[in-house]
Amino acid sequence: MTVATQNKQSSGRGMRFVGGVANYLDERTSLSGAVKFLGRKIFPDHWSFMLGEIALYSFVVILLSGTFLTFFYEPSMVEVHYNGSYAPLKGIQMSVAYSSTLDLTFDVRGGLLMRQVHHWAALLFVASIGLHMLRVFFTGAFRKPREINWVIGFGLFILAMAEGFTGYSLPDDLLSGNGLRIIDGMVKSIPGIGAWISYLLFGGEFPGDNIIPRLYVLHIMLLPALVIALLAVHLVLLIVNKHTQFAGPGRTNENVVGAPILPVFAAKAGGFFFLVFGVIMAIASLVTINPIWTYGPYDPSPVSAGTQPDWYIGFADGMLRLIPSGWEYVAGGDTWSWNILTPIIVLMVFIIIVAIYPFIEAWITGDKREHHIADRPRNNPTRTAIGAAGVTFYGVLWAAAASDLFATHFRLTIEGVIRTLQIFLIVGPIIAFWATKKIALALQRKDREMVLHGYESSRIVRLPGGEYQEIHYPLDEYEQWRLVSYEEYAPAQVRPNKRGKITVGTRMRASLSRFYFEDRIAPVTTKELESVHHGHH
Amino acid sequence: MADKSNELEVSAGSAVARPDRLQNPGFEPEHQRVTDESPAREKGAERGVSFLFLLSAILSVAAFVLNFIFPIVPGDLLSTRLNNLFVGIAIAAGLLTLGVGAVHWAKALMHGHELVEERHGTRGDDATRSRAAEIFTEANKESGWTRRRVLRNSLIGALVAFPIPAIALFRDLAPSKSPQELLNHTLWKKGVRLTRDPNGVPIKASEVTIGSAFHVIPETLGDVEEGFLDEKAKAAVLLMRLPLADLNEAEDRKGWSYDGIVAYSKICTHVGCPVALYEQQTHHLLCPCHQSQFDVSNHCAVIFGPAARPLPQLPIAVDAEGYLVAQSDFLEPVGPSYWERAR
Numbered sequence: 023m024t025v026a027t028q029n030k031q032s033s034g035r036g037m038r039f040v041g042g043v044a045n046y047l048d049e050r051t052s053l054s055g056a057v058k059f060l061g062r063k064i065f066p067d068h069w070s071f072m073l074g075e076i077a078l079y080s081f082v083v084i085l086l087s088g089t090f091l092t093f094f095y096e097p098s099m100v101e102v103h104y105n106g107s108y109a110p111l112k113g114i115q116m117s118v119a120y121s122s123t124l125d126l127t128f129d130v131r132g133g134l135l136m137r138q139v140h141h142w143a144a145l146l147f148v149a150s151i152g153l154h155m156l157r158v159f160f161t162g163a164f165r166k167p168r169e170i171n172w173v174i175g176f177g178l179f180i181l182a183m184a185e186g187f188t189g190y191s192l193p194d195d196l197l198s199g200n201g202l203r204i205i206d207g208m209v210k211s212i213p214g215i216g217a218w219i220s221y222l223l224f225g226g227e228f229p230g231d232n233i234i235p236r237l238y239v240l241h242i243m244l245l246p247a248l249v250i251a252l253l254a255v256h257l258v259l260l261i262v263n264k265h266t267q268f269a270g271p272g273r274t275n276e277n278v279v280g281a282p283i284l285p286v287f288a289a290k291a292g293g294f295f296f297l298v299f300g301v302i303m304a305i306a307s308l309v310t311i312n313p314i315w316t317y318g319p320y321d322p323s324p325v326s327a328g329t330q331p332d333w334y335i336g337f338a339d340g341m342l343r344l345i346p347s348g349w350e351y352v353a354g355g356d357t358w359s360w361n362i363l364t365p366i367i368v369l370m371v372f373i374i375i376v377a378i379y380p381f382i383e384a385w386i387t388g389d390k391r392e393h394h395i396a397d398r399p400r401n402n403p404t405r406t407a408i409g410a411a412g413v414t415f416y417g418v419l420w421a422a423a424a425s426d427l428f429a430t431h432f433r434l435t436i437e438g439v440i441r442t443l444q445i446f447l448i449v450g451p452i453i454a455f456w457a458t459k460k461i462a463l464a465l466q467r468k469d470r471e472m473v474l475h476g477y478e479s480s481r482i483v484r485l486p487g488g489e490y491q492e493i494h495y496p497l498d499e500y501e502q503w504r505l506v507s508y509e510e511y512a513p514a515q516v517r518p519n520k521r522g523k524i525t526v527g528t529r530m531r532a533s534l535s536r537f538y539f540e541d542r543i544a545p546v547t548t549k550e551l552e553s554v555h556h557g558h559h
Numbered sequence: 560m561a562d563k564s565n566e567l568e569v570s571a572g573s574a575v576a577r578p579d580r581l582q583n584p585g586f587e588p589e590h591q592r593v594t595d596e597s598p599a600r601e602k603g604a605e606r607g608v609s610f611l612f613l614l615s616a617i618l619s620v621a622a623f624v625l626n627f628i629f630p631i632v633p634g635d636l637l638s639t640r641l642n643n644l645f646v647g648i649a650i651a652a653g654l655l656t657l658g659v660g661a662v663h664w665a666k667a668l669m670h671g672h673e674l675v676e677e678r679h680g681t682r683g684d685d686a687t688r689s690r691a692a693e694i695f696t697e698a699n700k701e702s703g704w705t706r707r708r709v710l711r712n713s714l715i716g717a718l719v720a721f722p723i724p725a726i727a728l729f730r731d732l733a734p735s736k737s738p739q740e741l742l743n744h745t746l747w748k749k750g751v752r753l754t755r756d757p758n759g760v761p762i763k764a765s766e767v768t769i770g771s772a773f774h775v776i777p778e779t780l781g782d783v784e785e786g787f788l789d790e791k792a793k794a795a796v797l798l799m800r801l802p803l804a805d806l807n808e809a810e811d812r813k814g815w816s817y818d819g820i821v822a823y824s825k826i827c828t829h830v831g832c833p834v835a836l837y838e839q840q841t842h843h844l845l846c847p848c849h850q851s852q853f854d855v856s857n858h859c860a861v862i863f864g865p866a867a868r869p870l871p872q873l874p875i876a877v878d879a880e881g882y883l884v885a886q887s888d889f890l891e892p893v894g895p896s897y898w899e900r901a902r
Binding site (some may be wrong): 062063064101107108126128129130131132134135138167199200202204206207208210211212213214215216218220221222223224225226227228229230231232262263264271272273274275276277278279280281282285286289290292293294295296297298299300301303304306307308316320321322323324325326327328329339342343344345346347348349350352355356357359361362387388389390391392394425426436437440499500502503504507509510511512513514534539544545546547548549551 | 570573575579580582586633635636642644646647650651653657659660673681732741742774786788789791795812831835845848849851868895898899
């Protein structure tokens with residue numbers, strides 16, 4: 023027998039086996055239907071579409087490493103005297119939560135590695151969700167029919183932050199205990215019921231001996247269950263709605279162009295999971311994160327300078343820092359702590375605007391069609407400018423969380439840093455809005471210019487008359503299409519309704535529409551293109 | 560076709576329709592990859608991917624073996640570090656080679672042409688929608704949901720009432736006392752000695768030199784069995800001695816200090832961090848969490864930052880043996896504000 027026939031025979035046997043298994047499963051589960059439905063589903067390709075994938079994969083890494091940690095961590099606030107292998111803390115009184123975290127760090131094989139994998143993956147999880155949301159926002163991928171999925175994704179972002187905060191508190195070290203102290207202080211400020219809520223949350227006075235086991239249950243059961251449930255709906259809706267794609271030749275609002283799940287997308291996505299996992303693992307083995315053994319156990323009395331929350335809590339901490347002195351009033355014996363309520367209200371308003379933005383924009387445009395082509399950010403200048411203003415607002419708050427570090431590193435006064443950031447919090451978003459809108463419009467003009475007159479070739483030619491001119495090469499029709507295929511909106515007119523009245527809503531909508539679409543650059547039309555070409559000949 | 564016609568009826572709002580807009584030119588001609596054109600390159604890519612997968616397997620085994628080469632020795636921190644470093648790097652390298660291999664396989668070797676799938680409107684087609692509406696109508700008829708109003712409303716009432724027991728169930732999240740009472744009192748009372756944090760050694764007034772600051776806990780804290788940290792979180796105090804000339808004391812508080820020695824709650828009136836940083840020259844206290852600043856020479860008035868109230872002062876005196884003692888508890892609740900605080 024030759025080698026070739028041997029191969030053929032063995033592969034035949036292999037195929038028969040696979041076929042047998044497939045038949046067995048299908049006769050019991052109707053699996054072939056799922057394969058038929060999903061197997062060749064098309065996913066468009068773009069680097070920015072991978073941000074959501076990073077979030078998904080880092081969540082898987084979090085589940086894997088977190089499960090490992092639960093085998094060793096004990097969520098108890100019973101006080102013990104440490105007797106583990108980390109010498110500097112020997113004999114010190116601490117909670118079981120803290121000492122079991124030390125044991126798992128120093129005495130469990132791979133314990134430190136898994137703790138660091140878990141923490142780095144958590145930081146990446148929230149970061150990638152944030153970037154994914156920015157991608158969806160700036161490309162308008164939240165428009166019909168994806169508004170609901172935007173809200174679900176927003177819910178996941180909030181849950182991810184809650185997961186992060188509860189997890190960060192579990193080691194019961196000095197830093198995380200101070201974080202809880204701040205939460206306690208914020209909760210207590212709630213009008214009417216603050217002291218009671220804190221009392222019930224902590225199971226008595228702060229810190230009590232209940233909060234760690236309570237946070238543990240939230241962290242490993244309730245919140246992950248919610249994350250998984252919302253994630254499932256998020257992905258089902260992704261399948262139902264199919265992914266958006268950027269404009270390009272052949273791509274329309276009625277098709278989706280890309281790679282099928284089997285085999286190309288599965289291989290790329292599966293490989294990408296291992297890349298994300300590998301990068302997290304590499305960072306975890308090279309870069310220390312949250313070295314709780316240097317902080318010591320929680321004690322309400324000491325604290326060190328330069329304390330920082332994890333990055334995603336920074337914006338809230340920064341907002342607390344930016345309130346001027348003395349914002350507290352006592353009226354009729356009731357204490358209104360506006361120095362804490364104001365940040366809570368401002369942040370709530372900010373995140374609620376983020377959550378409902380798709381509905382606001384849909385109301386302003388009145389556009390009820392489905393949108394499957396992702397916008398280039400420049401082609402919707404006002405939306406992009408609003409996004410930039412929001413990012414600036416968030417960024418200033420985030421910077422404020424490091425106000426003391428700015429002061430010490432750059433030898434500035436803390437008062438100067440805070441006052442500057444207070445001004446920036448208000449002025450920054452306005453500047454960002456204005457500049458971004460200008461830039462977006464300028465880029466649109468440049469696109470028009472390119473479509474109409476071609477791109478610069480860097481070839482300078484001297485004409486017979488002595489005049490110098492740069493030669494422009496025309497774009498091909500595919501390039502042109504990428505630059506002209508975008509939606510264009512005109513400001514809505516104020517029109518009376520059926521009863522002949524102009525309502526406040528109509529007026530508001532018209533003025534918002536004017537705000538959005540007054541400055542706009544129309545895409546090049548065939549007529550314009552013809553007249554230009556005519557002029558050249 | 561039905562889907563298409565539905566879509567056309569949908570309002571485009573203020574979108575501008577231009578009949579003379581440029582038309583989609585259709586797909587670009589596919590371009591060939593090097594692996595499509597050269598069988599040698601294809602073979603090379605195949606070999607490269609297999610090599611990466613093989614390397615990944617070797618690295619995973621290596622990570623397993625490295626555990627034994629760099630074991631964790633109890634008490635030896637360096638061994639933990641090395642174990643973390645080498646095992647971690649080997650696992651990471653194994654994962655990365657696996658990932659790169661899979662992606663490279665997809666990009667260089669799998670069928671490279673883009674495929675097209677038609678989209679249909681997200682809404683169900685008319686037949687499905689009318690069947691769904693019909694089902695609801697039938698269910699309504701069969702159950703009498705809208706016809707039997709009393710029945711329906713009583714069901715809604717029962718469902719609304721059903722979580723009510725939970726309110727009582729959750730009351731025991733905290734003890735039966737009310738929180739305000741607890742927040743009003745600390746361990747300090749008349750005659751309790753001021754002792755050092757954390758060792759509990761009493762402080763003699765003569766030990767407190769000008770410019771020095773002590774982190775203080777009440778002497779009785781050491782006897783607390785239950786709720787040690789709860790009591791410490793309220794009773795922590797900062798003790799400082801200022802030159803008498805720098806101390807501006809209010810008339811009614813003249814008797815609260817001793818020879819320039821003053822004691823203030825260490826718990827920030829903002830959100831409760833320990834106000835641990837004392838600036839000796841300016842007599843300012845700085846909270847490291849949100850940078851509120853308090854002026855010790857003026858009864859810890861807020862001079863900057865988000866705090867609204869001065870730190871509460873602990874009235875102190877000296878006992879017969881020369882040790883510093885409290886004259887009483889704090890005269891107001893310490894720490895962050897809450898609704899009933901001023902009552």
